Structures are given as structure tokens and as C-alpha cells.
Amino acid sequence: MKFKFDGVGRYIPILVIALVFGVLLGLQWKSPPARPATVPGIGHESGVLAIKRLEAEQEGLKESIGQLRGQLDKYRRELAASTEMLKEINAELERQKMIAGLLAVEGPGVQVTLDDSSIRSVSAAADASDYLIHEYDLRDVVNLLWMAGSEAIAVNNERIVATTSIYCVGSTIMVNDTRLSPPYLIQAIGNPIVQEDVLRNPAYLKEIKQRAELYSVQFKVDRQGMLTLPAYKGGFPIHYAQLGD
Secondary structure, three states: OOOOOHHHHOOHHHHHHHHHHHHHHHHHHHOOOOOOOOOOOHHHHHHHHHHHHHHHHHHHHHHHHHHHHHHHHHHHHHHHHHHHHHHHHHHHHHHHHHHOOOOOEEEEEEEEEEEOOOOOOOOOOOOHHHHOOOHHHHHHHHHHHHHOOOOEEEEOOEEOOOOOOEEEEOOEEEEOOEEEOOOEEEEEEOOHHHHHHHHHOOOOOHHHHHHHHHHOOEEEEEEEEEEEEOOOOOOOOOOOOOOOO
């Protein structure tokens, strides 16, 4: 008996293709699924960690800023204290410079005028020195003015200071190594009432007052509402003194 496959033979290729396709589908179904590009949850965790790190850095910066502000406030306080101290030092320095005669000053006081006698013709037997103003006359007046509480003194605009010397060279008087000539204007800042009372007191300056009466040597005292005395312009030579321990 013979079978005929003429009709079935036509479908063999289709069946083979279907079989192969089925096998492929089966293999595809059994293979593990492809891994996604990103695992769910990992990106979120990285963002949280980044935020925490930034927050920690921010806290560190805040702490640093706080410390810097504290240091700045400290420096400002120290600067203010230094500035205040500097002001006090400068004020004291100015006061000491004024006391030392290194600053021009002004104030009330007296002016004492000393001049040689107005008598120009004297006898040969007379002592010419009786008619002249001497360096010791200036020294006596200056010392008396200090005793009267004067705060600043000048002779012919030469400021009297601790190192001032008043001495005679020939017929002239030297003050602060400056040659002066009469009339001698001794100006002193202080209480003019006290100064004048002391200067006019008969117990003081007896010699010059006597010569003023006998030989017309000029000795004149005038109160002054306002005097302006210049600063001392010389130096302070120190040869032997040095700072102590």
C-alpha cells in the first residue's frame, strides 16, 4: 500500500520554520531578564549621602565663620583698647612736652621789663655796673617767678627750660646760648595777682629795686590778660646721665 505525501509535502517548510521559531521563543522565555541600567534605590541613596556631606561642610563653614567673627571682635576690642591707650599716651606726652617747654603756650600772666639806666652821663667816680642790668638780675626775677607759681617763662622770646643757662659774656647776656640785649622782657604765664604780689613784695629783689630808685635802672611789672610764649627751640645735650635700672 502506498501513501501519498503530495499535499503534506507542501507544508513541511512552514512547519520547520514554525518549529525553529518556537524553539527561539522558548529560549527567550527561559533566559534571565536584562539588567536595567540603574538599580532602583541606588540613585536616591547617593543623593542623600551628597546632601548629608554638603550639610556637614556647611556646618563646618558656619563654625569657622563663628570663630573668625569671635577673633574679629577680639581684635576690634584690642584695637579699641590700644587706641584709647594711645590717646592717653599722646595726651600725657603733650602735657609733658608742654611742661618741658617744647610747645608754644598762651595764658594770663605778667611781663617784667628790665633795662639799663636812662641816665647817660655819669661821673668818672661812679660804678658803671650800678646803671646796668646784669645776668643775675634776670636769674633773680626768673627764680622768683617760678616761686610765684609761674607755669611758663620766656626772656626776649627765649623759652626758659630745665637746661637753660643765663650768663654774661662781655657786655651782653646769653640765654639758651642766644645773645640778648636790653631791654629784657621777661614774660611769665600764671596767676597774675600772685605773680605781681610776689614781685612787688619788698622782701624780694631788694638790690634791683634799690638800683631802680638810685640809678634809674628800669624795673617794671605789668599784668597781662593774654601772653603767648614760644616753644623751646634748642636741644637737650646729655653727656653723663643715663637710664637707670
